Amino acid sequence: MNLDKASEAKLREVHSGLVRLVREVHERWPKAYPKETGVRVTCGFRGQTEQNDAVKRGASKTPWPRSKHNRKPAMAVDLLPIPFVQKDWKDIPRFERLGRFVVDVGKEIGVAVRWGGDWDRDGDTKDEKFRDLPHFELVG
Numbered sequence: 468m469n470l471d472k473a474s475e476a477k478l479r480e481v482h483s484g485l486v487r488l489v490r491e492v493h494e495r496w497p498k499a500y501p502k503e504t505g506v507r508v509t510c511g512f513r514g515q516t517e518q519n520d521a522v523k524r525g526a527s528k529t530p531w532p533r534s535k536h537n538r539k540p541a542m543a544v545d546l547l548p549i550p551f552v553q554k555d556w557k558d559i560p561r562f563e564r565l566g567r568f569v570v571d572v573g574k575e576i577g578v579a580v581r582w583g584g585d586w587d588r589d590g591d592t593k594d595e596k597f598r599d600l601p602h603f604e605l606v607g
């Protein structure tokens with residue numbers, strides 16, 4: 468199955484390594500977890516207005532232009548597992564599964580990423596002050 472059109476449009480402004488990782492995850496995630504059908508990209512590049520709105524909403528702690536979403540091409544993506552409905556925001560174990568999955572696939576294909584559920588990359592998702600569960604960014 469292909470990524471949806473909105474995801475493809477967002478990927479046009481994203482770093483090629485991350486794009487490769489998103490495609491790989493979209494394909495492998497449903498094979499590992501048969502109830503899943505893939506992933507959707509909800510954010511790639513964020514301009515100044517969008518970034519400051521995200522901070523106001525509490526969705527980001529990083530004011531423009533310091534977020535990895537603010538580079539061009541973007542060094543960060545926000546991903547949701549699909550199918551996804553509003554109540555799925557509460558399904559933290561599912562985000563944790565996907566978070567670990569993305570990091571592992573990244574290691575395998577040589578694209579090192581940090582997940583917003585484990586900023587310090589110590590494998591412990593409970594020691595973070597602020598968790599941004601859909602967020603993945605290139606390291607370095």
Ligand SMILES: [Zn+2]
Nearest residue numbers: 543544545602
């Ligand atoms: Zn993000």
